[in-house]
Amino acid sequence: MKVKRLTGILLLIACAAGIIFCGVTAFQDRRYNLISIIMVLFACVPFYYAYEKKDGNIRRMVVLAVMTAIAVVGRFIFVVLPGFKPVTAIVIIAGMYMGPEAGFLTGSLVAVISNMFFGQGPWTPFQMLAWGMTGMVAGLPGIRKALKKKWVLAIYGVITGFMYSAIMDIWTVLSMDGTFNWLRYGMALFTAIPVTIEYMVANVVFLMLGIGPIGTKLERIRIKHGIFDD
Template sequence: MQHIRALGKIGLPIVALILLGLTIWWGENYFLISIGIIASAILLILTRFENRKIEARELVLIAVLASIAAVGRIPFASLPSVQPTTFIIMISGLVFGAESGFIIGAVAALASNMILGQGPWTPWQMVAWGLVGFSAGLLGRTKFLKSTWGKIVFGVVWGFLFGWIMNVWGILSLSQYGNVIDMNAVLTYFAGSALFDFMHAVSNTVFFVLFGKKWIAVLSRFKRKYGLME
């Protein structure tokens, strides 16, 4: 088992670098190669998470939070980019740390797409939402995210960053069908998603203002009481 873990730590970054090199030198297939890079990133985080000492009750909590985040997308499916999923992942990362936040985000995307529809966009959503939780965990102890305004700004920024990451997927997928992608096409694509990204940012702010302090208090109480994710 130790050999497998060591191989994962060393092998996955090497695979990602090889795929990145192929993306540069084998440009006509960079969409498929980019999927490989995304998958390698997910596997790298999963390997790091698996190496941690974690109890069954902690896994249950992660599964529950990922399920809540996933189910949260469904009632708002008719409202483009408006959902509590990003908010839940952000708060989970703040309280339980970067790696747990990434896992919750990635699993939430995968689980919710089982109802809303799987496709080549799923790995990109897994990474995008995973990075929400991961970055929240990394910055959780900074003065910036300890303040209320810092958390609001964080939610607004990720409302746009999430959309931009998915825009990259959309542009790469269009190029697979022979479409010419130049800077004008890229700017047009990003401009077309600006309203949806803005709605995502606003919904993150609204959910945090309404529920943020309560969610943080409840999850922090569980963490202290049961010694979770220490």
């Protein structure tokens, strides 16, 4: 991976975390819509920058929009099962075949768009960060290659299930009185174990079901049109 691209990705993570921190401290979670919009704008920058000198920008946007729509619809279909949803799995697959920038943007957009129906709130930026990082890491060259092995992909599904729960539990602690406490955080992680396990199982199940049909089509698009290359 080129140094400039890696620097951009690290800067994106730092900016996203910084934006959330400002939202929690300066705005006390009262401007979560503004924070969410700013995060989406920041997520768009590295995506466009990574492919600005290549052809096929419209194709890339269409594929990204389709993957985002699939994840949003998947969240609706499984609305009766709060912790058992295909969102994380779809974001991971998007990152694997579309690259880290597209993976982060897909994860961020899924949170914002789906919450227009599920309800926006101070938790939205945390969901954007959690799903965005999940897709971004899956898109890193060395990792995306390893994830082509199903047993590695299953392990990543388990790890990201825990990661999502851990990031959301940070918001859980902050929502109590606006301050972070390690003891409360530990208790939040402990009480969330059943839900965290549900996240893990859902990720593995949907990854195993989706990597074949969705992954194959994305790979064909990538090869045929020469988009989303490393």
